[in-house]
Structures are given as C-alpha cells and as structure tokens.
Amino acid sequence: MRTFLIFAMAALIPLASIYICFAWPSSDFYKEEDAIFDDWHVCRTNAYGERGFLQVTETETDAIFQPLIPFESVGEYTDTAYRLGEQFVEKYPDHYQRAEKIFEYVRDTVQYLPDIDQFDMDEYALNADEIANIIQTEGIAYGDCEEFAVLLAVMYLGAGYRSAVVIFPGHSAVLLYLPDYGKENVPFSLDGEPGWIWAEATGNTNPLGWCPVGQMGEPVLAHEITAGEHLPLWQAPEEELPPETQPPEPKPPEMQPPKPSSSSGALAAILPAILFILMITGIAIFVRKRRRRWARSQ
Numbered sequence: 001m002r003t004f005l006i007f008a009m010a011a012l013i014p015l016a017s018i019y020i021c022f023a024w025p026s027s028d029f030y031k032e033e034d035a036i037f038d039d040w041h042v043c044r045t046n047a048y049g050e051r052g053f054l055q056v057t058e059t060e061t062d063a064i065f066q067p068l069i070p071f072e073s074v075g076e077y078t079d080t081a082y083r084l085g086e087q088f089v090e091k092y093p094d095h096y097q098r099a100e101k102i103f104e105y106v107r108d109t110v111q112y113l114p115d116i117d118q119f120d121m122d123e124y125a126l127n128a129d130e131i132a133n134i135i136q137t138e139g140i141a142y143g144d145c146e147e148f149a150v151l152l153a154v155m156y157l158g159a160g161y162r163s164a165v166v167i168f169p170g171h172s173a174v175l176l177y178l179p180d181y182g183k184e185n186v187p188f189s190l191d192g193e194p195g196w197i198w199a200e201a202t203g204n205t206n207p208l209g210w211c212p213v214g215q216m217g218e219p220v221l222a223h224e225i226t227a228g229e230h231l232p233l234w235q236a237p238e239e240e241l242p243p244e245t246q247p248p249e250p251k252p253p254e255m256q257p258p259k260p261s262s263s264s265g266a267l268a269a270i271l272p273a274i275l276f277i278l279m280i281t282g283i284a285i286f287v288r289k290r291r292r293r294w295a296r297s298q
C-alpha cells in the first residue's frame with residue numbers, strides 16, 4: 001500500500017511583540033477594510049497571508065503553512081475544546097476506541113454548512129472553543145472543513161493524542177498519530193514519521209481513517225499542533241484604534257421546502273398524459289353516441 005509522505009512545516013513562530021489577549025468570548029473584534037480580525041489580531045475572514053487564520057504563505061519556490069487559529073485554544077489559552085477532549089480520556093480508556101469516539105462526536109455534532117450560508121461571508125473561521133461552546137449550548141454547531149479540522153485537532157490534543165492540521169487546495173482536515181490502527185484506507189507519513197491517519201469528519205458517515213485520496217490536489221501540507229507552540233502576538237495598530245465590530249452571528253441553515261416524494265413526483269410527471277388519454281376517450285365515446293343516435297334516426 002502506498003504511503004503518502006507529507007512534510008510538516010514545523011518551525012516555531014517567533015513572538016513578534018507582547019500584547020494582552022483574552023480567551024473567547026471576545027468583544028474586541030475589529031475590521032480592517034472588509035476583513036475581520038479577533039483580539040489575537042488573527043484574520044478570521046482569510047486563510048492566507050501572515051495573519052490569515054491558517055497562515056498559508058507562498059514564496060517563489062514553496063508554500064508555507066503555519067495555522068494560527070488552533071493555537072487560540074491550546075497552551076496558555078486552553079479552554080472548552082481542549083477540556084472536552086480531556087473528558088474522553090476517563091470515559092474511553094482504550095486508545096483506539098477513544099480516537100473513534102472523539103471523531104464521531106465531532107462528525108455528529110457539527111453539520112457541514114458553507115460559510116456563505118452561515119455567515120453571509122465567503123470565508124469565516126470559528127476557533128475550536130467557539131465551536132465547542134456552540135455545541136454545548138445549542139447541541140449542534142455548523143461549519144465547513146476548517147471548523148471540523150480545528151475542533152478535531154484541539155480535542156485530540158486534549159485527549160492525549162498528537163494531531164496535525166493538514167491542507168490541500170480548497171480543503172483542510174486532520175492527521176492523527178495512531179500507529180497500528182489498521183482501519184485507514186491509506187497510511188500517512190508526516191515529516192518522515194509513519195503512523196499517521198486521516199481524520200475527515202465532514203461527511204455524516206465517514207469513518208476515522210478514511211481519506212478522499214482521489215480528490216487531493218497538490219501541495220499537501222501539514223502542521224502538527226502542540227501545546228508548546230505559541231501564537232504570534234502582533235502589536236495592535238498604534239496610530240489609530242481600528243473600529244470595533246461584532247463577529248458575524250451564525251444563523252441556522254434555512255429550511256428547504258419538502259421535496260415531493262418519488263411516487264408523487266412520478267404521478268405529477270404522468271398526469272398530463274393521463275388527462276390527455278381521458279380527454280381522447282371522452283371525445284371517442286361522445287362521437288360514438290352521436291353516430292348511434294344519428295343511425296337510429298335514419
């Protein structure tokens with residue numbers, strides 16, 4: 001079986017400057033032009049660039065991937081999502097079963113919904129604690145691939161696993177270090193280390209370890225999430241405080257009118273033909289009666 005090799009971009013992000021950050025919930029979101037930044041000065045509406053929530057940057061020869069948003073929920077900012085992962089440790093002592101239960105929890109409590117439908121924005125990322133808080137208060141959260149990936153990565157870290165956020169063009173997911181699991185459809189090697197499997201929770205029936213290999217484009221990049229890595233702390237703009245704003249309010253998906261069942265749909269399709277046949281039959285009966293009446297009158 002072919003093993004996919006992925007090279008982790010594992011360089012530590014330098015601390016740029018000290019700025020006080022607060023755990024979620026935050027009231028310090030602000031706008032720069034049309035982009036929304038949180039109080040870590042991470043851009044929630046763009047994955048790319050130095051302050052993009054996934055911090056995907058490109059050089060002339062390389063794409064560099066150092067995701068920022070998972071680090072809003074680990075280390076010194078450990079909060080709801082990490083604690084949620086910790087709760088699985090006592091409940092599921094078996095290492096493999098626990099990994100599956102965390103996967104199923106995220107798969108079943110987060111429903112896939114594109115950002116444009118949830119936030120009226122082409123792109124918007126929630127951090128892991130925001131998603132976990134929504135699940136705990138609403139019972140269900142909505143998100144697209146980055147929400148699934150970030151929550152999985154942080155919960156796995158809290159539950160004692162090694163996890164990495166992985167991206168390829170147009171998609172993100174998680175790599176989980178789970179040697180000898182044996183149920184994965186393709187094994188992965190991360191930075192030369194075998195034993196990683198794909199965690200793709202965006203589909204309602206996906207099992208842990210299943211990877212949409214045929215849909216993967218290049219480049220595939222991964223970054224292991226560790227509690228020891230620090231979120232870079234940018235200096236807030238000094239010259240003029242940016243206008244504060246509120247993050248977009250998530251809205252539940254719009255209810256679609258029920259589609260006709262297949263039987264009623266089929267009936268609707270053949271109804272004109274039935275009416276046509278009835279009309280022809282009625283005309284034929286009418287003509288035949290008129291002829292008999294005419295024949296009797298002769």
Ligand SMILES: [Ca+2]
Binds near residue numbers: 124145
């Ligand atoms: Ca999103």
